[in-house]
Amino acid sequence: AVVYYFARKYLSDRVAILTAAFIALHPYLIWASNEIRGYALVILLSSLLISIFFQAFQGEQFNSLKWKIVFIFTAVISLYTNYYLAFILAGCFVLLIVEGRWKSVIEYSLMMLITLIGFVPGLTELRRGMVVNSPTYAGDSSLIDGILTIWNSVLTFLLPTEIFPPLEQTMPSFIRLWIVRSLIVVVIFAVIKQWSSISAATVRLFMITVA
Secondary structure (H helix, E strand, C coil): CHHHHHHCCCCCHHHHHHHHHHHHCCHHHHHHHHCCCCHHHHHHHHHHHHHHHHHHHHCCCCCCHHHHHHHHHHHHHHHHHCHHHHHHHHHHHHHHHHCCCHHHHHHHHHHHHHHHHHCHHHHHHHHHHHHHHCCCCCCCCCHHHHHHHHHHHHHHHHCCCCCCCCCCCCHHHHHHHHHHHHHHHHHHHHHHHCHHHCCHHHHHHHHHHHC
16 A cells, blocks of 8 residues: 555556555565564565655655654654664665755754664664674675675565575576566666656665665
8 A cells, every 4th residue: 555655656557556566466575474573564664764755855745844753753663673774764865965955964864863862772772682693693705695695685576486595596586587687688778768758756766775
């Protein structure tokens, strides 16, 4: 419902419905919904954060104090749910900087300061968790390992075959890999050719994702 509400502001009703259907039937969301953990809630909060951010800073009513208060409230809840959601908050901050909207940058910084104050009790637990878990996850890794981890996650989200790929590559995974590679090439050429017709909202979403 949140994805559809957000998508229909920038897409046709038909495409917005297809987008929401893709999310609703996505194997990763189905898996997350069956886990007795907060993964599904994290996906919901991710959608809400981006949607509310656009209302507060990108929409026609971007000067509305109401949406900024709602964003702070949602940000605090998000951090308590899973502190990794701070990356979305950082992505929104980077977007405002890249766009050179310095008044909004200052305003957003003050909002994040309030959010941080609201998360002060959680900082103690966050520090304790890192101290406890650090020895468990110690090990040698490289930048390439990190890039491959991100790439495998992108593959899962774009065209899922296995949520957790086995060590030995399967034929469906091999086919998926080349479909996604081809798709990326096609999208790059399409973006170059149709750059003038790409909406500002699409560019902003892309920048938040990259950040």
